[in-house]
Amino acid sequence: MEWSRAGPLNSAGRRGSVSDNGRRVCAEQLEAERSGAVLTRSSPPEGMVVDGDLDGTGAGAFLRPPPAVTLSWRHIRVRVPDGGGPGPGNGVARRWLPTPSWWGPAAAKEKVLIHDVSGSVDGGTFLAVTGASGTGKTTLLAAITKRLQGKSVTGDVLLNGRPASAALLTRVCGFVPQQDVATETLTAAEHLSFMAAVRMDARVSAGARRRRVLALLAHLGLSACEHTRLSQLSGGERRRVALAVQLLVQPGPLVLALDEPCSGLDAEGSRLVLEALRREADRGRAVLCTVHQAAPDMLRLFSDILVLAAGRVVFHGPLDKAQPFLAESGGGGPAGWTPSTPLNSMLQQLNDPGAHLDTARVCAAFAYSGHARLLEDYPTSEEVLARAAIRAPDIKHISWIGEVSWILWREAVDGRRNKSRILAQLAMFMLTATIMSLAFMEVSLSSLAGVQSARGLLYIIVSEVVFTHSYAVFHTFPAELPVFLREAHLYSSSAYYVAKVLSTVPRALLEPALFVSVIQSRVDLTAGGGFTTFASLLGVLFLAALTASAYGCMLSAQFQSHGIVLAVTQPIDFVTVLVAGIFNTIRSLPVYVSWARFVSVFYYCHELLSIVYWRNVPHIDCPGPAGSPCLSSGQEVLEELGFDAAHLTRDLAGMAALMLGLHALGYLGVLRRSRQQAAY
Numbered sequence: 001m002e003w004s005r006a007g008p009l010n011s012a013g014r015r016g017s018v019s020d021n022g023r024r025v026c027a028e029q030l031e032a033e034r035s036g037a038v039l040t041r042s043s044p045p046e047g048m049v050v051d052g053d054l055d056g057t058g059a060g061a062f063l064r065p066p067p068a069v070t071l072s073w074r075h076i077r078v079r080v081p082d083g084g085g086p087g088p089g090n091g092v093a094r095r096w097l098p099t100p101s102w103w104g105p106a107a108a109k110e111k112v113l114i115h116d117v118s119g120s121v122d123g124g125t126f127l128a129v130t131g132a133s134g135t136g137k138t139t140l141l142a143a144i145t146k147r148l149q150g151k152s153v154t155g156d157v158l159l160n161g162r163p164a165s166a167a168l169l170t171r172v173c174g175f176v177p178q179q180d181v182a183t184e185t186l187t188a189a190e191h192l193s194f195m196a197a198v199r200m201d202a203r204v205s206a207g208a209r210r211r212r213v214l215a216l217l218a219h220l221g222l223s224a225c226e227h228t229r230l231s232q233l234s235g236g237e238r239r240r241v242a243l244a245v246q247l248l249v250q251p252g253p254l255v256l257a258l259d260e261p262c263s264g265l266d267a268e269g270s271r272l273v274l275e276a277l278r279r280e281a282d283r284g285r286a287v288l289c290t291v292h293q294a295a296p297d298m299l300r301l302f303s304d305i306l307v308l309a310a311g312r313v314v315f316h317g318p319l320d321k322a323q324p325f326l327a328e329s330g331g332g333g334p335a336g337w338t339p340s341t342p343l344n345s346m347l348q349q350l351n352d353p354g355a356h357l358d359t360a361r362v363c364a365a366f367a368y369s370g371h372a373r374l375l376e377d378y379p380t381s382e383e384v385l386a387r388a389a390i391r392a393p394d395i396k397h398i399s400w401i402g403e404v405s406w407i408l409w410r411e412a413v414d415g416r417r418n419k420s421r422i423l424a425q426l427a428m429f430m431l432t433a434t435i436m437s438l439a440f441m442e443v444s445l446s447s448l449a450g451v452q453s454a455r456g457l458l459y460i461i462v463s464e465v466v467f468t469h470s471y472a473v474f475h476t477f478p479a480e481l482p483v484f485l486r487e488a489h490l491y492s493s494s495a496y497y498v499a500k501v502l503s504t505v506p507r508a509l510l511e512p513a514l515f516v517s518v519i520q521s522r523v524d525l526t527a528g529g530g531f532t533t534f535a536s537l538l539g540v541l542f543l544a545a546l547t548a549s550a551y552g553c554m555l556s557a558q559f560q561s562h563g564i565v566l567a568v569t570q571p572i573d574f575v576t577v578l579v580a581g582i583f584n585t586i587r588s589l590p591v592y593v594s595w596a597r598f599v600s601v602f603y604y605c606h607e608l609l610s611i612v613y614w615r616n617v618p619h620i621d622c623p624g625p626a627g628s629p630c631l632s633s634g635q636e637v638l639e640e641l642g643f644d645a646a647h648l649t650r651d652l653a654g655m656a657a658l659m660l661g662l663h664a665l666g667y668l669g670v671l672r673r674s675r676q677q678a679a680y
C-alpha cells in the first residue's frame with residue numbers, strides 16, 4: 001500500500017493542507033469579521049452560534065488565530081505492574097505475602113498496555129482514536145497529553161518537533177476526561193463563571209469574563225441551560241459544558257483531547273458534540289477524541305482516524321485511506337474484507353472479540369508500511385521544525401486571596417442549594433438541645449446527685465459539640481477528592497484548604513450558640529455567674545467546635561474514603577474521651593495514657609467548661625447524714641475531677657495550638673494528594 005505522497009504526514013500532502021486549512025479558515029473568518037459577514041462554515045444546529053464575540057472583549061475570536069501546531073508522540077509504551085494472576089496475591093497483599101505454590105505460578109511482572117505507538121496530529125485535524133473496549137484508547141490519550149500517573153510511560157511527546165513537558169502540555173492542551181467531575185449543584189453559568197475566574201487572565205474584567213461565558217454558552221448551543229444545575233443537564237449538554245471550560249481562555253488550547261465525548265449519548269447528542277469539536281478543529285486546533293463506536297455519518301466528521309487493537313496501531317491516517325488500507329491488509333483473512341467492505345463494518349468486526357480477527361496481522365501490516373515510518377519521521381521533519389516553538393500562554397493568575405474567595409463563593413452556592421440538609425441537621429441539633437434542657441431542668445446543686453447531674457450536663461454538651469463538628473466534616477475531602485484532583489492545577493492547595501476551613505466557621509459559631517442558648521432557657525449553665533460566664537462558656541465552645549472541625553478536616557484529608565475515616569476515628573475517639581476526666585479522674589490515669597489529654601479536644605473543652613462553671617459555686621450543701629461523701633464547693637468538684645482552675649490559660653492555648661497543628665496536618669494531607677494524583 002502506497003499513499004505516502006498523498007498521505008497526511010507528507011510535507012506536501014494532506015496534513016500540511018489540513019493545517020493550512022485551519023489557518024485559511026481563520027483568515028477567512030478574520031476577513032468575514034472585518035466585513036461584518038456571518039460565517040456559516042459547518043452548518044451549526046439551530047440555536048448554536050458559530051461565531052461571535054467569543055472572547056467577550058469585542059475583539060472577536062478569530063483575530064487571534066492559534067499558531068500552527070503539531071503534537072507528535074514516538075514509541076509510546078505504557079506498562080503497569082501486573083496485579084493479576086491466580087490466588088489472593090493481587091495488589092497490596094501481594095507485596096506482603098509470600099506466594100505459596102498452591103496459589104499457582106507467579107504472575108508476570110508487568111503488563112504492557114500500549115506497545116511502541118507513534119503518531120501525530122496537526123492543528124486543523126480532527127482525529128478519532130477508536131478500537132474495542134480495553135484496547136488502550138484512554139491510556140494512549142492520557143499518555144500523549146502527559147496526564148498519566150502511576151503507570152510507567154516511556155517514549156517522547158513533541159510539540160512542533162520539540163520535547164514537550166507535562167507542565168507545557170497542561171497549559172496548551174485541554175483534556176476532557178470521560179467522567180467529568182464538578183460541583184453538581186452549580187448551574188452551567190455558575191460553573192463556567194468559577195472556571196473563568198480561576199483559568200482566565202486576572203487582567204480580564206469581570207464583565208468581560210461574564211460576556212465570554214455567555215458567548216460560549218451560545219456558541220455551544222447551551223443558552224437555554226444557563227441556569228440549569230449541572231446535575232440536571234443531559235449527557236450531551238454536560239459534555240458541551242466541559243468543552244466550554246476548555247475554551248474559556250483565549251486563544252484557547254492548541255490541542256484538545258477528549259475521552260469518549262459521545263459515550264452515553266444518543267445520535268443527536270453525539271452529532272452536536274462532534275460538530276462542535278469539528279468546528280474547533282476547523283479553527284486550527286488539533287482535536288483528538290476517543291470513540292468506541294461511531295455511526296458512519298458521525299465518522300465522516302473526522303478527518304483522521306487511529307485504530308487501536310490490544311495497544312497496537314491497526315491504522316493511523318486520513319479517514320479516506322483507512323478503508324483501502326484495511327481491505328488490503330485484512331483481505332484474505334477470516335474477515336474476508338474486500339475493497340467494497342464499508343469501513344464501519346470493518347471497525348465493528350475489529351471491535352468484536354467474537355469475530356476472532358487476526359488483528360496482529362493487520363497491525364504488522366501497518367507497522368511495516370511506509371506510512372508507519374513516515375509517522376516516526378514526521379515530528380522532526382523540516383516542515384514541523386520550521387514552525388515556531390510552542391510556549392505556554394502568558395496568563396496572569398488570580399491572587400491567592402482571589403482563589404480563596406472564589407472557592408468560598410462556590411462553597412456558599414453549594415451550601416445554599418443544600419440548605420434543606422443543613423437545616424435538617426440544625427433542627428436535629430436543636431432537638432437534642434431541647435431534650436437535654438428538659439432532662440436537666442430540675443438540676444439543683446443542693447445535693448451530691450445535683451452535682452453529678454451538673455457534671456453530666458457539662459460533659460454531654462462537650463461531647464455533643466465535639467462529635468457533631470468533627471463528624472460533620474469527615475466526608476469533606478474524600479467526597480470532593482475527584483473534583484479537587486481535576487482542578488488541582490487551577491488553584492493552590494493552600495487556597496483550597498483555607499477556603500474549605502473557612503466555610504466550616506459559620507457553622508462552628510452558630511450551632512454552639514444556638515445549642516447552649518436553648519439549654520440556658522431552662523437550665524442555668526452559668527451557676528449564677530450571669531452574662532460573663534455565659535459568654536465564657538460560648539467562647540470555649542466556639543474554640544472547641546473549631547478544633548473538632550480541624551480534627552475532622554485533618555482526618556478526612558489524610559484518607560481517601562469516608563469509610564476509612566470513620567474506622568480510624570473510633571480508637572482515636574476512645575483514647576481522647578478516656579483522658580477527658582469523664583469516666584475517671586485525671587490523677588488515676590497512668591502516665592503512658594494521661595499524656596494523651598494534651599491532644600484531646602474533649603479534655604481541654606471539659607476542663608475549661610468545668611472551670612468556668614464550678615468557679616462560680618463557692619458553696620454546696622451536703623444534706624446527707626454526717627460522714628457521707630460530700631463535695632462542699634465548686635473548687636472541690638474540680639479537684640475531684642482532677643482539674644485545676646489555674647489551667648484556664650494553658651488549656652485555651654493548648655486547644656488553639658491543637659487546632660493549628662491539626663490544620664497543618666490536614667493541609668499536608670491535601671498537598672500530598674494533589675501531588676500524588678494530578679488532574680487527569
Ligand SMILES: Nc1ncnc2c1ncn2[C@@H]1O[C@H](COP(=O)(O)OP(=O)(O)OP(=O)(O)O)[C@@H](O)[C@H]1O
Nearest residue numbers: 080081111113132133134135136137138139140292
Ligand atoms: N492500572 C492498571 N493496571 C492494570 N491494567 C490496567 C490499568 N489501567 C488500565 N488497565 C487496562 O488497560 C487496558 C486499556 O484500558 P483503557 O481504559 O485505556 O481502554 P479503553 O480502550 O479506553 O477502553 P474503553 O473503551 O472501555 O474505555 C484495559 O484492559 C484496562 O483494564
